[in-house]
Amino acid sequence: MHLNRALQVTAAASSLLLVSGCGLFSDSTASTAGFNPPNIKMQSELGPAEGQVNLIAWAGYVEDGSNDPKVDWVTPFEKETGCQVKAKVAASSDEMVKLMKTGAYDAVSASGDASLRLIAGGEVAPVNTDLIPNYEDVFFGLKKQSWNSVNGKMYGVPHGRGANLLMYNTKEVSPAPLSWSAVFDDASKYKGHVTAYDSPIYIADAALYLRETRPGLHIQNPYALDQQQFDAAVDLLKAQRANVGEYWSDYLKEISAFKSGDTVIGTTWQVIANLAESEGAKVKAVLPQEGATGWSDTWMLSAKAKHPNCAYKWMNWIISPKVNAEVAEYFGEAPSNIKSCDETSDPAFCDTFHATDENYWKDVAFWTTPIEQCLDGRTDVKCVPYAKWVQAWTEIKG
Template sequence: MEYVVRLTRTLQTAAALTLLLAATACGSSGSGSDTATGLNPPDLKAQSELGRTEGRVNIIAWAGYVEDGSNDPKADWVTDFQKQTGCQVHSKVAASSDEMVKLMKTGEYDTVSASGDASLRLIASGDAAPVNTGLVPNYKDVFDDLKMQAWNSVKGKAYGIPHGRGANLLMYNTEKVRPAPTSWSAVFDDAARYKGHVTAYDSPIYIADAALYLKATRPELKIKDPYALDQKQFDAAVALLKKQNADVGEYWGDYLQEVSAFKSGDSLVGTTWQVIVNLAASEGAKVKAFVPKEGATGWSDTWMISAKAKHPNCAYKWLDWIVSPKVNAQVAEYFGEAPANAKACEQTSDKGFCATYHAADTGYWKRVAFWNTPIPQCLDGRTDVTCVPYAKWVQAWTEIKG
């Protein structure tokens, strides 16, 4: 199996430096959008029926999501789409969620593969239209626990089609880290044992990983959602990360960077993604990875349609195509993530792929707190305090790294 990731998730989160719209909010993982706080998007209507295709679709996507064979001859799910629909694909790779939001505001793009921090902004601003899932036949086979979630729906109205998901795991060197860890304490309270060989994800969103750990280990802080931190909770997470900094040998952003560090022994324990584990192990690194007992953070992407789409019928055709079993399987294997379509698991070239990525393991995903963007209105529903917005997370991350 060849694992190829053209763009790291760092670019999806670390560059998201602008403040959210004041109205934007996201619910916690698995909570459903009805619990969202302060989000009151424009009353837009979903398209009621498909018309004649326009012959073109303009797409904004993460690298690796819209492949036409030019990067890798074996990765091409655009050519057949064009032949079958007559919709010529014109795609642009975005380097960050901020860039996706900016490009969607131009009205020049029809659809986008938005991560959670971008999707809620696009909904709140009226740049993303509600999606009529009845016009996307393959939606019926999407895993139920990806449908109508806080990052892709609001007040019972769907705003997109789920694409895939992944968890942020704890990886360790099986020869040097003994006994085998069971907790995130290996990179926090016990990090000094591996001083200079601890690695951490280089992004302000990593503050949520510290908050998730504190949620379990310091109940007096009363953390409910790692993305909804009041000042006291936030200060505790930042203090933990500043302490950790003394033991961190490297903050990684590029997945190949982390593979190399674990192969050489420069890194012995730290946060990772499943695709990195697979690649590192295939190249001889003695590593294992898992979701620790406290749970983990993670990510999920959504295909959305612009409220100003000039080619909405082709856009709907693309949404149905990209989430169809065969294509969703191709994308998932190419990028390294769990597919959204349950039937995609029958189409993967590696028949153990979905088991490796826990695609159908509902219990596994209940332990994952999917990335959201913090805002002053606390995402956990509290109204008696103000939560620390993402801009402050960005400032704090600079201080944490020293």
């Protein structure tokens, strides 16, 4: 259903009133207690543009028309700022961290499973949001969070967000699943046809499920696991392994597996569910009753940036209302700028991706890099750091 422009404006105005009453404009209170990154000076003012900016990004984040002539937000940026964009597409968070360590790049679109690693390693600098005018319109649910800030300092600008949902074949899976138990405790019903996201951060999905089903473990934050809690999550995933047909990281392969019937249930993203359904797959995606993990990407500034002024201009550009709407629709995620919902080509887009539904996001635990300092505030134990998650993931997959 398409609304005319007048109705769109009225709906957007009502939406803004609604979300402002639901906490989207109340300040965040994330804590990274005990985490003290290197003291890197924050830029105080913008200087002349250097004429170039070197970026590391996820595929679909820095489009210049070469993949699709209709999809280009780089060329207008270059014309407006004089900053020529050179972009490197990374296939994983680990690759992003490795590339940032070279010092050859000015900024990166880091997910939460990379951001604290970059901050702790001194690879990125705190960002002066006063130099980024469009930051004011970013949803407060994305500001000063545990994956993009430390001690109240922002280490980048939020790009967008999405949830890791449960997708199932509506013909093969009955009754419709309401719980992650369908891929954990009850996964044997679909032996060989279960899929899961191929990353160490998936351990948090198991921890989130255990938080609700084994209260005796006292899990508060699925990214803050002491050894006992971590071992329980790993054991659950080792048990699940016998029922997994394939771990996915390439969304096209997941769509293909659901279309062919090789996979009938597992984790997904909203954009994958939409594409799979549009290609004829009989699927549905749900946010289970336990909640879900999710991802929020942040454009972060290299501490060694050779073109910091152009990087600042890029960060402001990529979260501007129209551009952020274009990226969100192309990639398939909720935009980070509240004004972007007025700019989407599909007037229902922000509803589909729950962009303004803060109650929806309260049930999503966004990827955050696990560190020894427990992110849930505990000081009497050490939590298992990400390096151990990587090691355990190798063991889980065999």
